[in-house]
Each structure stands twice: as C-alpha cells, then as structure tokens.
Amino acid sequence: MKAIRTNNTNIFFNSDVYSELNQFIQEKQPSIIFILVDTNTHDYCLPQFQQRLESGDIPIEVMEMPDGEEHKTLDICIGVWEALSEYNADRQSILINLGGGVVTDLGGFVASTFMRGITYINIPTSLLAMVDASVGGKTGIDLGGLKNQVGVINEGAMVGIDTSFLDSLPRNEMVSGFAEMLKHGLISDKNYWYTLTHLEQLDLSDLDQLIYDSIVIKNNVVTKDPKEKGLRKILNFGHTLGHAIESYFLENGDKTPLLHGEAIAIGMILETYLSTKVCGLSHEALEEINSGILKTFSKVEITKEDQKYIMDLLRYDKKNSHSVIKFVLLEAIGQPKIDCVVTNEQILEAFDYYSN
Structure with missing residues (x-):
C-alpha cells in the first residue's frame, strides 16, 4: 500500500x-x-x-x-x-x-x-x-x-x-476500533459508511483496505486543520457525550468500564438524535445510523441517575467556549456541522431515544 x-x-x-x-x-x-x-x-x-x-x-x-x-x-x-x-x-x-x-x-x-x-x-x-x-x-x-x-x-x-x-x-478491542471507522464514514463519506454497515462480519481479510481508507479520511481533515481551529472539530462527532460516558463508567466503581469505541458508539447515537433536533437530519437517517451502529454494538443501560452525572461531565469537554457546550452534529450522512449548541432538555430526550 x-x-x-x-x-x-x-x-x-x-x-x-x-x-x-x-x-x-x-x-x-x-x-x-x-x-x-x-x-x-x-x-x-x-x-x-x-x-x-x-x-x-x-x-x-x-x-x-x-x-x-x-x-x-x-x-x-x-x-x-x-x-x-x-x-x-x-x-x-x-x-x-x-x-x-x-x-x-x-x-x-x-x-x-x-x-x-x-x-x-x-x-x-x-x-x-x-x-x-x-x-x-x-x-x-x-x-x-x-x-x-x-x-x-x-x-x-x-x-x-x-x-x-x-x-x-480480542474481538471487543476490534469492535472498539470499528466505532471510529463508522464515525469517519458519518462525517465524511456516505459510501464508506454504507460499506462498513453492510459487512457480513468483521473479517481481517477485508480490513487492510478499510483501515487505509479510514486513515485517508482522517488525514484529509487533519492536514487542512492540524491545530483544530475549525474543520478538525468534525472528528469529535460522538465524542462530546461519548467521552463523558466513558469517563463516568471508568470512574464509577459500580459500573463496568466501557472501551473507548463502546462509549463513542453510544455518543454517536445520542448526537445523531440531537442532529434531528438542531440540524434537520431526517428521521430516516437517524434510524439508518441507529440500526447501523447497533449491528455491531450492544446497548448499555444508562439510568436517569447516570444521566445527571454524565451531563455534569460535559462542562470539561475541550470544544467548549465561554462555558457553552459545543457539539458536532450531522445535517446528513457525510455532512457534519461544528459548534452546535443544544439544550439540556434535548440531551435528556436523546437519552430517552437511546434507552427506548
């Protein structure tokens, strides 16, 4: 290669x-x-x-x-x-x-x-x-x-x-990495997303080219914005809530820690729902993304009490500015939008959508 x-x-x-x-x-x-x-x-x-x-x-x-x-x-x-x-x-x-x-x-x-x-x-x-x-x-x-x-x-x-x-x-580590590949498709390339969500199974014989394509997507973004002043923020899709979920499950002794990709998969579903409220993402796209992610990732129970602590952790996200939480959301598959502001009520709705 x-x-x-x-x-x-x-x-x-x-x-x-x-x-x-x-x-x-x-x-x-x-x-x-x-x-x-x-x-x-x-x-x-x-x-x-x-x-x-x-x-x-x-x-x-x-x-x-x-x-x-x-x-x-x-x-x-x-x-x-x-x-x-x-x-x-x-x-x-x-x-x-x-x-x-x-x-x-x-x-x-x-x-x-x-x-x-x-x-x-x-x-x-x-x-x-x-x-x-x-x-x-x-x-x-x-x-x-x-x-x-x-x-x-x-x-x-x-x-x-x-x-x-x-x-x-181990398979769970392979699956964890797969979340970032799915993200690359969602923020950049609908065809790549489609390919990833229509694999019968994650086979090593298919992986070399898919890994290569994923790196090309990320590199195309990073080379244009190496210091994350604007465009590079799109790589954080799913990570605003995903990182907060990962941190909460890591620090809470009553919870089984999640791998990075497992938390990001949840974050992507939540932030896709938010995209329908803020960016006009279609309901059809929401359902396609939700089902595409859940083909690979199992759902995780997140209680109402958990949600309070997770939302409190959002204030530490590195994309925040002047104490305002900034999200990367989707206008369509392959069309991200940076610096989106959402309400706490909308975040709680997203958790309800994920849970139900």
Missing part, C-alpha cells in the same frame, strides 16, 4: 513499515532506542517487532507500563520520564511506542515533553490506534477520570501500520 503523507510525517503500511523504520534508524543513528509497551503488547507484539527491527550496535531499552485507560495518567508519565533519565536518554534518543491508543497517546506526550522534545515513532497495534489515535499528532493523558485533559499536538517522525498485530486482538 502506498504511504500516506501528513503535514510533517509519513504513514507506512505492513512490510514497508520495517524497511522504512530500519532505514530511518540507520540514517539517524540514535544514541539509544527506547520501546514503550504495555503488559499485553510486551507479550504479544514485542517479540515479532524486535525480530524485524535492525538496530545494529545501538542499544535498546524496553519500558513496560500497565495496560488500560485507567493508567493513562501523570503518575505513569513520571515513571517513564524517570526511566528515560535512568537509562541516560538524551535528545538524540528515540522512543518507539508499540501499543494501542493509551501507549501512543502517553508515549507521544512523554517524548514531546522530555528534554523539551525527543523523536518518537508510533507503531499502533490495536484497530483503534491504527485508524485514530496514532494519526494526527494528538498526544496526552487523562486528568483524574477526564479524558485527554493534558497534552500537546505534535506529530511523530513516522507511523507504522502493521495489520498482522490485529491477529491477537
């Missing part, structure tokens, strides 16, 4: 990943190569990756963090920064983030801030990270239970998409 060029870097695919990575290392001759993994990618991805990494005499240090969104924290960052210092990292070192979105988000932030910035490379191993987290240069960590409250936008030196890593991914 042909490499995708972003504003500042390239995204390579499958066998090209290793030839390009090894050439980069040979040319740059870093002082030390650091590889950040989590407990899962340490076992399932690191051996395969190291077999294909050609470092010559350059020393390699592997740093392992716990897996899971609950560990995308400042405490873990401090641990990684301290490990870099302990192993004598300097500004000529590089950090390779081998993992899902938590690893690439946190690792990119660590690299962007250590010694005011060292080179980093993302090798995403989950579907979610391949189509979303590793593309566009957003790095960061959560603050308490609040998603991505601290971070910077800074693209790595390259991104390597090796879809063979998906072979070991």
Whole structure:
C-alpha cells in the first residue's frame, strides 16, 4: 500500500513499515532506542517487532507500563520520564511506542515533553490506534477520570501500520476500533459508511483496505486543520457525550468500564438524535445510523441517575467556549456541522431515544 503523507510525517503500511523504520534508524543513528509497551503488547507484539527491527550496535531499552485507560495518567508519565533519565536518554534518543491508543497517546506526550522534545515513532497495534489515535499528532493523558485533559499536538517522525498485530486482538478491542471507522464514514463519506454497515462480519481479510481508507479520511481533515481551529472539530462527532460516558463508567466503581469505541458508539447515537433536533437530519437517517451502529454494538443501560452525572461531565469537554457546550452534529450522512449548541432538555430526550 502506498504511504500516506501528513503535514510533517509519513504513514507506512505492513512490510514497508520495517524497511522504512530500519532505514530511518540507520540514517539517524540514535544514541539509544527506547520501546514503550504495555503488559499485553510486551507479550504479544514485542517479540515479532524486535525480530524485524535492525538496530545494529545501538542499544535498546524496553519500558513496560500497565495496560488500560485507567493508567493513562501523570503518575505513569513520571515513571517513564524517570526511566528515560535512568537509562541516560538524551535528545538524540528515540522512543518507539508499540501499543494501542493509551501507549501512543502517553508515549507521544512523554517524548514531546522530555528534554523539551525527543523523536518518537508510533507503531499502533490495536484497530483503534491504527485508524485514530496514532494519526494526527494528538498526544496526552487523562486528568483524574477526564479524558485527554493534558497534552500537546505534535506529530511523530513516522507511523507504522502493521495489520498482522490485529491477529491477537480480542474481538471487543476490534469492535472498539470499528466505532471510529463508522464515525469517519458519518462525517465524511456516505459510501464508506454504507460499506462498513453492510459487512457480513468483521473479517481481517477485508480490513487492510478499510483501515487505509479510514486513515485517508482522517488525514484529509487533519492536514487542512492540524491545530483544530475549525474543520478538525468534525472528528469529535460522538465524542462530546461519548467521552463523558466513558469517563463516568471508568470512574464509577459500580459500573463496568466501557472501551473507548463502546462509549463513542453510544455518543454517536445520542448526537445523531440531537442532529434531528438542531440540524434537520431526517428521521430516516437517524434510524439508518441507529440500526447501523447497533449491528455491531450492544446497548448499555444508562439510568436517569447516570444521566445527571454524565451531563455534569460535559462542562470539561475541550470544544467548549465561554462555558457553552459545543457539539458536532450531522445535517446528513457525510455532512457534519461544528459548534452546535443544544439544550439540556434535548440531551435528556436523546437519552430517552437511546434507552427506548
């Protein structure tokens, strides 16, 4: 597959990943190569990756963090920064983030801030990270239970998409990534949406091209608006309520935490309903989107009490301006509208629609 060029870097695919990575290392001759993994990618991805990494005499240090969104924290960052210092990292070192979105988000932030910035490379191993987290240069960590409250936008030196890593991914993680692909169709390409919602099953043999197409959609948006001043906001469709739901289920000990894509799927249904109230989205489109998402995602019980706490979390959304909550909604499939304002009553109606 042909490499995708972003504003500042390239995204390579499958066998090209290793030839390009090894050439980069040979040319740059870093002082030390650091590889950040989590407990899962340490076992399932690191051996395969190291077999294909050609470092010559350059020393390699592997740093392992716990897996899971609950560990995308400042405490873990401090641990990684301290490990870099302990192993004598300097500004000529590089950090390779081998993992899902938590690893690439946190690792990119660590690299962007250590010694005011060292080179980093993302090798995403989950579907979610391949189509979303590793593309566009957003790095960061959560603050308490609040998603991505601290971070910077800074693209790595390259991104390597090796879809063979998906072979070991659990089905729920595959489904989580699929939510972002559905979102890309809804905000940009009705035909892509149609293709995704008419797959008989999520088959790895179909995925390479679908992943490629999803990355192209996101990259087309990011290259036009790298700092999220306007157009890039459309990538947040489903995320205003989705992030609040994800944060609530993560922090509430009585709830089973939701994967990112599971929460975003709920957020997309809720925000599609809001689109009918604010942007004139047709009822037919609402039902098509609702049924398309629920082909893959199971419904989750959200009580009236839950809704109060979720709505309270909306005030922390990064798109807010002057204490006004701003939504990305749809005028039609493939036609998003940014900076939409909705009422609390309309949000509660959306929850009723989802529940019923």
